[in-house]
Amino acid sequence: MDDNSLRNQLRIVFEQIDKDKSGTLSLDEIEEGLKMVNLGSEVNIKEIAQEIFNETKTDGLNTVSYESFLAWNLRKITSKIARGQASALAEMFISPAFKVVNILKTVLPMVPYEKSLEVQWCIDQISGGEIYSAGKITKQSLDTTSLTTDTLLIIGFFSNMNKVKQIENDVNSSAEIQRKRKSLNMSIFRRPSMPPLDADINDIDLNIFNLRSQVSNPNHVLHFISDKVFNHWDLYNKMSIDPKTFNKYTERVAEGYRDNPYHNNIHAADVMQFCHLVLYKGNLVEIAKLDTIHILSFVLAGMIHDLKHPGVTNSFIEANLDELALMYNDRSVLENFHVSEAFRISQNANCNIFEGLEKEEFRMIRHLIIRSVLGTDVQYHGIQLGWVQNKLQNQPLSNEKETVLEVFLHAADISHSTRQWEVHHSWSSLLQEEFFAQGDIEKQMGRTVISLFDREKASVPSLQLGFINGVILPYFSPLLKLTPEIESYIRSIEKNRDYWAELI
Ligand SMILES: [Zn+2]
Numbered sequence: 001m002d003d004n005s006l007r008n009q010l011r012i013v014f015e016q017i018d019k020d021k022s023g024t025l026s027l028d029e030i031e032e033g034l035k036m037v038n039l040g041s042e043v044n045i046k047e048i049a050q051e052i053f054n055e056t057k058t059d060g061l062n063t064v065s066y067e068s069f070l071a072w073n074l075r076k077i078t079s080k081i082a083r084g085q086a087s088a089l090a091e092m093f094i095s096p097a098f099k100v101v102n103i104l105k106t107v108l109p110m111v112p113y114e115k116s117l118e119v120q121w122c123i124d125q126i127s128g129g130e131i132y133s134a135g136k137i138t139k140q141s142l143d144t145t146s147l148t149t150d151t152l153l154i155i156g157f158f159s160n161m162n163k164v165k166q167i168e169n170d171v172n173s174s175a176e177i178q179r180k181r182k183s184l185n186m187s188i189f190r191r192p193s194m195p196p197l198d199a200d201i202n203d204i205d206l207n208i209f210n211l212r213s214q215v216s217n218p219n220h221v222l223h224f225i226s227d228k229v230f231n232h233w234d235l236y237n238k239m240s241i242d243p244k245t246f247n248k249y250t251e252r253v254a255e256g257y258r259d260n261p262y263h264n265n266i267h268a269a270d271v272m273q274f275c276h277l278v279l280y281k282g283n284l285v286e287i288a289k290l291d292t293i294h295i296l297s298f299v300l301a302g303m304i305h306d307l308k309h310p311g312v313t314n315s316f317i318e319a320n321l322d323e324l325a326l327m328y329n330d331r332s333v334l335e336n337f338h339v340s341e342a343f344r345i346s347q348n349a350n351c352n353i354f355e356g357l358e359k360e361e362f363r364m365i366r367h368l369i370i371r372s373v374l375g376t377d378v379q380y381h382g383i384q385l386g387w388v389q390n391k392l393q394n395q396p397l398s399n400e401k402e403t404v405l406e407v408f409l410h411a412a413d414i415s416h417s418t419r420q421w422e423v424h425h426s427w428s429s430l431l432q433e434e435f436f437a438q439g440d441i442e443k444q445m446g447r448t449v450i451s452l453f454d455r456e457k458a459s460v461p462s463l464q465l466g467f468i469n470g471v472i473l474p475y476f477s478p479l480l481k482l483t484p485e486i487e488s489y490i491r492s493i494e495k496n497r498d499y500w501a502e503l504i
């Protein structure tokens with residue numbers, strides 16, 4: 001039995017023990033888990049558990065992450081087990097039921113989202129040891145999860161099994177093999193349960209407000225979009241990102257967004273979906289010869305680009321000499337803050353989505369995300385516009401990948417005028433409401449308020465008309481001509497402009 005195999009067995013045991021799915025273990029739980037893998041009678045389990053616990057725990061905490069436990073203490077455990085004893089143990093340990101659960105967990109991240117709850121249900125049933133309890137099966141499976149048909153599930157299951165085989169056959173380089181194996185091992189983690197939502201992330205007219213109306217918790221919209229996007233680009237496997245860790249990361253990001261009228265996690269989900277559309281429908285991946293690192297950086301940048309936005313502008317924060325202004329010296333204060341908070345979340349042991357990456361890969365991704373998010377500061381719009389209008393057509397974009405990501409993230413950030421009128425109109429009203437709320441505060445402070453922020457003076461249709469003509473069309477026209485599949489957005493923008501003109 002090699003280390004990976006033992007690691008997997010331990011992982012399964014500790015996952016079963018980790019009943020609240022927190023990804024952490026107490027001293028007692030470590031002891032309980034070690035007893036389950038039966039290290040042999042001559043081994044003092046209490047002593048090993050204490051030793052492992054002391055070495056792995058972070059100061060001040062009473063639990064350890066079982067990720068770090070598995071990563072750092074495996075050698076200590078294996079050294080305590082005689083080689084032959086361990087092999088025999090492994091064979092005994094892998095019962096057919098465990099093998100089935102293992103296979104199901106491996107394919108879980110590859111199953112279409114709509115089917116994933118059903119596969120998760122199968123795992124729960126087999127793992128729960130009550131597989132022959134008829135009452136449980138009939139009520140839960142057939143009614144509440146509307147398990148369509150067993151046949152469909154089996155078809156899905158086997159088509160994905162082929163995919164697993166395909167992955168194994170396809171990869172040639174040893175680094176790739178390592179990465180694939182690592183990701184398959186990681187994918188035995190439990191996939192988060194999310195409510196089924198009805199939306200197609202490839203729809204260029206996706207109505208994010210429809211999606212929002214399908215869930216009671218707005219955070220689920222970002223969960224849904226990010227998981228779909230990650231599955232579409234196979235990022236869990238290709239970048240060794242554990243779906244469970246990504247789920248926790250997304251949870252923290254979604255919670256980190258404040259409940260502002262506009263700068264909230266629905267805007268984040270909307271921008272992230274637009275980033276995906278540009279890559280996929282707009283074919284930017286081919287046009288700029290982007291690789292998986294660029295794709296991951298770009299969609300993550302979209303997801304986190306307004307994290308913890310306080311609902312007021314940089315100018316307001318700087319004028320008040322706010323803590324953030326002091327921290328970032330009036331330089332793209334909010335944008336620095338968003339990206340900094342996003343990496344801060346990943347520092348948390350359960351949320352480190354980057355831990356499976358090589359050092360150089362992480363450095364590159366960090367660089368790309370920072371550059372792209374800082375580029376969403378509107379003060380750079382003029383520079384970006386110059387590049388889009390003068391340089392975009394004149395060079396192979398593969399030579400300017402970083403700039404490409406920056407200008408397209410800025411586009412995604414201000415992309416709601418490409419959507420259908422009712423969606424665009426809603427976003428415009430929400431942004432305006434956020435501006436007006438800031439204007440109200442400025443008035444109370446006795447400051448002069450510019451008309452854009454003054455609810456008594458602003459004419460929203462006139463402002464929007466000016467914004468579309470002066471900012472949106474000059475920027476989007478060259479970009480969208482580059483990406484013919486979504487060039488129709490130009491007509492959507494023009495239509496919206498004409499609607500505003502009628503309202504003046
Ligand atoms: Zn934004």
